[in-house]
Amino acid sequence: MLSVCCLCDDNGARAAAALKPLRAVAGEVIVAVREGMPPDELAAVAAVADRLERIAPLGWAAQAWSWLHRQCSGDWILRLDGDELCSPALLAALPSLLERRDVRQYAISRRWLWPDEGSWLPDHPWGTDRQRRLYRRDAALHFSGRQGTGAEPCFPARDVPEPILSLGALLRPERHAPGRPRRVRSAALDEADRAAARGVLHARADAVGDVVAPPVVPAEAVLRHWAGRALGPGAYRARVVPVSGPRVLRVGEQRPYHVVIHNEGDEPWPGGEDREPLIRPSYHWLDAGGTTVVFDGLRTALPAPLAPGGACRMPVSVLAPAAPGGYELRFDLVHERHRWFESPAAAQPVTVQAA
Amino acid sequence: MTLSVCCATADPPARVARVLAPVRELADEIVVAYDARVDPDTLGPVAALADRLVRFEFRDYVEQALGWLHSLCSGDWILRLDGDEVVSRRLLELLSGLKHEHDVAQFWLGYRWLYPDPGHWLAEPPWSFDTNRLVRNDPATMWFPGLCHTVAEPAFPAAYPDAPLYHLSWLVSTPQALQVKVEHYLVMPSGHAPEVIEQDVPAFYRPDVASHGAPAPVPPEDLPFILNVLAASHDAADARGVLEDVPFVPWADVERRWAHRPIPETAYRARVLPLVDELRLRRGERCQVPVRVGNDGTETWPGGGHRAPLVRLGHRWADGAEGRTMLPGPLGPGETVVVDAVIEAPSRRGRHGVTFDLVHEDIRWFGCAGPALRVEVRG
Numbered sequence: 150m151l152s153v154c155c156l157c158d159d160n161g162a163r164a165a166a167a168l169k170p171l172r173a174v175a176g177e178v179i180v181a182v183r184e185g186m187p188p189d190e191l192a193a194v195a196a197v198a199d200r201l202e203r204i205a206p207l208g209w210a211a212q213a214w215s216w217l218h219r220q221c222s223g224d225w226i227l228r229l230d231g232d233e234l235c236s237p238a239l240l241a242a243l244p245s246l247l248e249r250r251d252v253r254q255y256a257i258s259r260r261w262l263w264p265d266e267g268s269w270l271p272d273h274p275w276g277t278d279r280q281r282r283l284y285r286r287d288a289a290l291h292f293s294g295r296q297g298t299g300a301e302p303c304f305p306a307r308d309v310p311e312p313i314l315s316l317g318a319l320l321r322p323e324r325h326a327p328g329r330p331r332r333v334r335s336a337a338l339d340e341a342d343r344a345a346a347r348g349v350l351h352a353r354a355d356a357v358g359d360v361v362a363p364p365v366v367p368a369e370a371v372l373r374h375w376a377g378r379a380l381g382p383g384a385y386r387a388r389v390v391p392v393s394g395p396r397v398l399r400v401g402e403q404r405p406y407h408v409v410i411h412n413e414g415d416e417p418w419p420g421g422e423d424r425e426p427l428i429r430p431s432y433h434w435l436d437a438g439g440t441t442v443v444f445d446g447l448r449t450a451l452p453a454p455l456a457p458g459g460a461c462r463m464p465v466s467v468l469a470p471a472a473p474g475g476y477e478l479r480f481d482l483v484h485e486r487h488r489w490f491e492s493p494a495a496a497q498p499v500t501v502q503a504a
Numbered sequence: 505m506t507l508s509v510c511c512a513t514a515d516p517p518a519r520v521a522r523v524l525a526p527v528r529e530l531a532d533e534i535v536v537a538y539d540a541r542v543d544p545d546t547l548g549p550v551a552a553l554a555d556r557l558v559r560f561e562f563r564d565y566v567e568q569a570l571g572w573l574h575s576l577c578s579g580d581w582i583l584r585l586d587g588d589e590v591v592s593r594r595l596l597e598l599l600s601g602l603k604h605e606h607d608v609a610q611f612w613l614g615y616r617w618l619y620p621d622p623g624h625w626l627a628e629p630p631w632s633f634d635t636n637r638l639v640r641n642d643p644a645t646m647w648f649p650g651l652c653h654t655v656a657e658p659a660f661p662a663a664y665p666d667a668p669l670y671h672l673s674w675l676v677s678t679p680q681a682l683q684v685k686v687e688h689y690l691v692m693p694s695g696h697a698p699e700v701i702e703q704d705v706p707a708f709y710r711p712d713v714a715s716h717g718a719p720a721p722v723p724p725e726d727l728p729f730i731l732n733v734l735a736a737s738h739d740a741a742d743a744r745g746v747l748e749d750v751p752f753v754p755w756a757d758v759e760r761r762w763a764h765r766p767i768p769e770t771a772y773r774a775r776v777l778p779l780v781d782e783l784r785l786r787r788g789e790r791c792q793v794p795v796r797v798g799n800d801g802t803e804t805w806p807g808g809g810h811r812a813p814l815v816r817l818g819h820r821w822a823d824g825a826e827g828r829t830m831l832p833g834p835l836g837p838g839e840t841v842v843v844d845a846v847i848e849a850p851s852r853r854g855r856h857g858v859t860f861d862l863v864h865e866d867i868r869w870f871g872c873a874g875p876a877l878r879v880e881v882r883g
Contacts, residue, residue: 250642250643250644251643251644251833251834252644252833253644253645256832256842273779273780273794276779277779277780277794277842279794279842285644288607288609288660288661289660302832304807304808304832304833305644305807305808305832305833305834306832306833307832307833307841308840308841308842310840392666393627395628395717397717404629405633405634407664420660420661421660421661452612452660452661452662452663452664453607453608453660453661453662453663454661461663461664462663462664462665462666463664464634464664
């Protein structure tokens, strides 16, 4: 099942016209609009959306991607911006794209319409623009939330030549159109694309309907899913319980220790090698006198996301200290570039022998 | 969610039948591929249990056949068992709950080498490790490197349940037979570093001559499973029976799904075209260049940073400096993809040229580079 989601800034009628043809292939259409959208525009969107959300202003759109995609329940998700539409060719291709099992993410060509609704910009950088907008809804889907970014690249991906059409340069030339000093070439859109673009570009809201505006989702609720959010002190609660691992190591030996990690805080941890907030298990080595001799232990990626209240069993790679002796191995979690959790001591004695 | 259990083996059929029996009720499908050198008339016990039984042409090591073996499976999950392994009770419990498991791509199972008797195992490397034997049958994530002693490519998200597999090699072989394995595996192409192989393979197969700590006891709940499989030698004599129509799969069919298959000359055909004519960059500046790559050859390139045959988009500056960008996904014959090649401008000001071509790492460049992209370096 395909979910279509859209974050629409201003013109609801235009977004509605763009989304309407997708109803034939989508199992659900979810639209988020800005808090102050006029009632007639809101009514236009409500007519095509299965779910309509109003959200408080954010710093930038990408801060909303994680939250927006969490509203979706389909196996696949297609995201459109409020000033975009699917070309008729893309609409026709969608069913076969969704059938493929050997793809996790599609990069769809995007055509920038300029200088009029019948033309587009074929040259770089506009003509080579591809957007990761169609993806499986699974644990690999992740958004950094940095300004101007979309979904993080995911393997395996494929290209889709059938384009999304962007009206951005026509609607906001000051932001998106080629600068005047630059001479750019334009090409004619084919008739089907031109007709589709014209229909969306000139869509107007009808008279105000009887739509009931949904309550506004506060910015805090949206940003709670943003990868770049600051974590509160309530996030840094965890318990690491060692379950197996050697009591004797050789100097410089690297071995896995199995631990069970409990997320007792109020934030989900995304897991993986590079997903923010980047929270990873690690450890410290203390000598017999209680002095820390290795503070920054090796890091091991969490093998899966871990929600508040959840627990996961996993191996943590441990590197023995460089000198023989009796030590205490103390496991903990670290939020990279921020702080250690200082979890309740999950320690065990380890004897390190000469190699 | 459905479960396939697969097994590629040359082990005695009576034992293999006992290895598979505990999962029979849990598996929607059991697929067994027998080394074709085994007398087909002895396969009766396995034929009685398996939904699909084939004989295949074995070459050097079983990992060569894993891509092909898994392609025979139709379940949503695939568990691979060897003919000298035994499931634990907790693994059976895990399998019984799999139909509700949607959030994991792979389960890593604890591997326990039984030594010196059925009631003990060696709880330390190289005999004890986690192995991702239970994988989602997802063509987007399931892939096999195909080198000796390798398993499936790791996929995210994963789980490490306390659900072990027991290994019987020591209990069903002689030290002499295990030494033969050591000599064989030391010369096979491995997915591990040579120094690791030289150290671990002899110890792995010959715990009797390696140093190790005291073996750990097998939980009482698992001992009956182990003893039952070991008892297979008693019923081997009853196992004979003439089997007809066990399909034979030649090496060519197995090899087609082996990552390290020989690549024919006809594969190295491509169109590689940067979609930018010229660039202006600062010294040392990194930028992305969209390059259209069309596969005009006869092979599918798997893409990614590690998958063999490792074909990547390469670029070369006139002074010989090179760089690589991985293909974002598989690229089949006739298919095209735009790759954002990451290049770094030379440190010298002036006019430069950079060409793009596909490269089969450690083998060859394709020789399909188009015209050079002109790069003017300033500042």
